[in-house]
Every structure is written in structure tokens, then in C-alpha cells.
Amino acid sequence: MKLFSKTEMQSLESEGVYAGVSLWEMMAGAGAQLARAAIDKWGQPKGPAVVLCGKGNNGGDGFVCARELAELGAECAVLLLHGGPNTDLAAAAFARLPPSVKVLSPGAEAEAALMGAWLVVDCVFGFGFRGELDRISTGYLRLANSLPCHRIAADLPSGAECDTGRVSPDTLRAELTIAFTGAKPAHESYPAKEYCGEVRICPVGIPPELVSKAGTSGEVTGSEHLRALLRPLDIQAHKGSQGRLLMVCGSWGMAGACVMAARAALRCGVGLLDIVCEERVYPLLAGAVPEAVFTVLDGPDRLFGSLKAANACVLGCGLGNGQESLIRQVLGCCPVPLVIDADGLNFCARTGFDLSALPVPHVITPHPGEAARLLGRSVAEIQAGRIPAALELAKLSDGPALLKGAATVTARPDGRFAINPTGNPGMAKGGSGDVLAGMIGAFLSQGAEPFEAARGAAYLHGLAGDRCRDRLSARGMLPTDLSSELLEIFKDFERD
Incomplete structure (x- = not known):
């Protein structure tokens, strides 16, 4: 509309x-x-x-x-x-x-x-x-x-x-x-x-x-935009043709953020998922996401090799504040489309990293607090004018910016924007944003244009949330329920 x-x-x-x-x-x-x-x-x-x-x-x-x-x-x-x-x-x-x-x-x-x-x-x-x-x-x-x-x-x-x-x-x-x-x-x-x-x-x-x-x-954003994103699978599809996504996410004490992002990416059809992690976090993640392969950090060469092999990368979910060197390495050498979320954005706000200098397509996905830090505003100022805030974020990063919250706004640097009509207050729980970041990364790895990947994932994410609300209640639903709900949504699309 x-x-x-x-x-x-x-x-x-x-x-x-x-x-x-x-x-x-x-x-x-x-x-x-x-x-x-x-x-x-x-x-x-x-x-x-x-x-x-x-x-x-x-x-x-x-x-x-x-x-x-x-x-x-x-x-x-x-x-x-x-x-x-x-x-x-x-x-x-x-x-x-x-x-x-x-x-x-x-x-x-x-x-x-x-x-x-x-x-x-x-x-x-x-x-x-x-x-x-x-x-x-x-x-x-x-x-x-x-x-x-x-x-x-x-x-x-x-x-x-x-x-x-x-x-x-x-x-x-x-x-x-x-x-x-x-x-x-x-x-x-x-x-x-x-x-x-x-x-x-x-x-x-x-x-x-x-x-x-x-x-x-x-x-x-409407269902037609999601339908354009969910193209029918090729009869000859194989794991190598369905996108390889690298996730630089999760740390000691916040492994769950990586798990939620990873499961969402897999539910959205990514063919190969590679997770970069510390050695001490590996057993936690390997048990929770057996479908993934892992790049256990024991030197920079392994990270660079995984980046080069990927089709897209998700950076930031649950990384914490102690991973500045890792974040800097990814931002400095990532050769593929990039989703920057959570602690990746906090790093950029804290250090003044110039997002517009990134040489690859990228999507930033701040919640109002992260947006406030990036723009040097208060959360109240961001929430009072969400459309202009999203547009300013897009210009700042020179790429699509997805401002999370009620009626999520996805903006382009040229002034175009889309408002998402799906979603509900039951999604206002820690972890919902990690699920969304994984979904965007999955669509990017499968060749979607960054703005369309972001706005389509937001619509799908909110639709899953609305179905969870109807099935489980807004108060009782959890972010981990969202990925399971995607199954029924995809079944409905494949029947049509």
C-alpha cells in the first residue's frame, strides 16, 4: 500500500x-x-x-x-x-x-x-x-x-x-x-x-x-513482497545453491542469541550455516545447532577463510563488549553482504566507525536504544519520529536501515521507506531481534537484495509473531517459538 x-x-x-x-x-x-x-x-x-x-x-x-x-x-x-x-x-x-x-x-x-x-x-x-x-x-x-x-x-x-x-x-x-x-x-x-x-x-x-x-x-509492506522473496525452490537445489551464511555471533554468557539467530536462518532455508565462535562456547553451540558447521577461533586466517567462502554474514548477536578485535576484523575485511546487529552496532556507536565506508552491501538493524546511540539522540527522540530516524540511519550507514519496534521502519539512503504492519507486543522480549537478524542473513545469502531481504524478513518475523500470539498468547509466547511458527507459514505459501 x-x-x-x-x-x-x-x-x-x-x-x-x-x-x-x-x-x-x-x-x-x-x-x-x-x-x-x-x-x-x-x-x-x-x-x-x-x-x-x-x-x-x-x-x-x-x-x-x-x-x-x-x-x-x-x-x-x-x-x-x-x-x-x-x-x-x-x-x-x-x-x-x-x-x-x-x-x-x-x-x-x-x-x-x-x-x-x-x-x-x-x-x-x-x-x-x-x-x-x-x-x-x-x-x-x-x-x-x-x-x-x-x-x-x-x-x-x-x-x-x-x-x-x-x-x-x-x-x-x-x-x-x-x-x-x-x-x-x-x-x-x-x-x-x-x-x-x-x-x-x-x-x-x-x-x-x-x-x-x-x-x-x-x-x-504486504504479502506480495514476502511472496517475491520466497521464490519456489529449484527442483535441482542442493546445499551449495541455497546460500552459505556465516554468523559471527554469540559469546560466553550470551550463546543463546547465536542459537536463536542460527535456528531462524536455517528455518528460512539457508543451505550451509557456518558459526564463528570461541573454543569455550563451541560445545554449547554445537549441541544446540547440530546442523551448523563451526569456525572455532584459533587464529585470524580461519576467520578470513570462512568469510571468503560465505555468501553473506551476520555480525553482532550476543557478541558482548569484549569482542572489539573480532568485530573490527569482520568490518575491515568482509567481502560479502553483511547484517550488522546488536553488539556490532554498539561497537560502531562507541568507536565512531564509519558504516558508510563499508565496501559491501550491508543492512543495519538497530532497536531504538541502539539507534539513539548511533545518532547521538535519546530513545524518546527516536520513538517520537521513527520514520525520520530510520531515514537518518540509512543515510548514516549508506545502506538499508531497519529500525525495530512497533511498525518497524526499513529505510533506504535515497529516502524511500517501508513500514511493517505485522507483529505485536508479545514480541517485546530479548531474543526477538536475534531471530530477525538470522532471517535477514538467510535471505541475503540466497541472493536477495538487501532492502527487500530486510523488509520481507520483518514482515515474515511479525507474521510468525502474530500466529504465536494467537496460538500461545502475547504474554506467554517466546522468541524461540517464532522459528517453529515459520514452518506453518512456509507450508501455506507452498500450498498457494
């Missing part, structure tokens, strides 16, 4: 005008869709409706909505939070309000009307909002959030930024958001996603063929 940024949606609207659809027709369509959606969701009006309107064209959508609701028999009031309309389109819509619709300005009467509302329609700001809400908007949106009324938002809840997913304090918490023409990044990325409630995409008059051919920098 495409995600339209502010400028991409403005460009699409311009194309719609060029195709013969006026901006007035789009505004009329948007306002009508709002009213219809409210009735469809909650039935015929059971009390007063209050439409919160800004002074721009989003307010114009609200005026149309108010007229439609009044025609359906609702007692309706329009609250002009910032004064009268300041665009010709909004003014034209305002002039068509029927006499039965009350027009209110901020004050005691407006507050009383809002407190008695059955339905609040948010048309204060649209997809152009950025920054912080003004004092008046904050007060009325906070009041609306506190009331036992239904809340519907036009395009985006006021206070949410379209392109970044950031939210201002007291952003409207909508039960239903009507996305005009197409979804926006904020509909799918936290924290804004939490404020949108149910999101419905509704057309407003732009020809569907224009929407379908429009280019966007963002999209939501």
Missing part, C-alpha cells in the same frame, strides 16, 4: 485538477465522506454534532461535513477555532452552511456545546500540520479527548505530522480517521498511528488511475 507524503499528495491533487476535477469537487467529496463515515460507523445521530474547524481548506471540509450532517437531521454546530476561513474554497463552503448550523467562536458557549456533543468532527488541521499545536487548539482538543463522545478526524488527527508520525501534546485521539484519496505515513507509524484509531481510505474525486500510477517514497 502506498503512503503519500504531504508533497506527494499535493502533486496528486494538482494532477487531479489537470484531469478535470476541481478542488471544490475534492472538498465537497471529502466533507461528504466524513459525514457518511460517521453515520456508517455509529448510526443515525443520537445527539448534537460539533465540527471543529480551522481556517484553511481542512476547515472547508468541515463546513461541508456540517451541512451534510444537518441534512441528515443532526443538530450541528461549527466551532471556528482560529476565526473565519482564509481561503476562497473554505469561504465558499462556509457560505453554504444552512441556517440550522450554529457558528461558534471560542468561549463559554462553544465549550458547553462541545461538552454536550455526541459526535466531534476534527477538521482543524490537515496533512500540512507541523510542529506544536497552538494554545486554543490544545485546549479544545484536550477537552474533546476527555469527553464520552465519538471522535472522527479528517485525513489526520489534528496535532499529527503527516510525513514523520510525530504528535503534539493533546493531539486528538480519534476513533475513526478518514484518509482522503490515500494513506499517509502518519496513519501507519507510531506514535501518530495510535491517535488515528480505525483508518478508512475514501476517494474524493481524483481518478483512480491517477492514484494507482502515482509514485510515493513510502509504502506498507
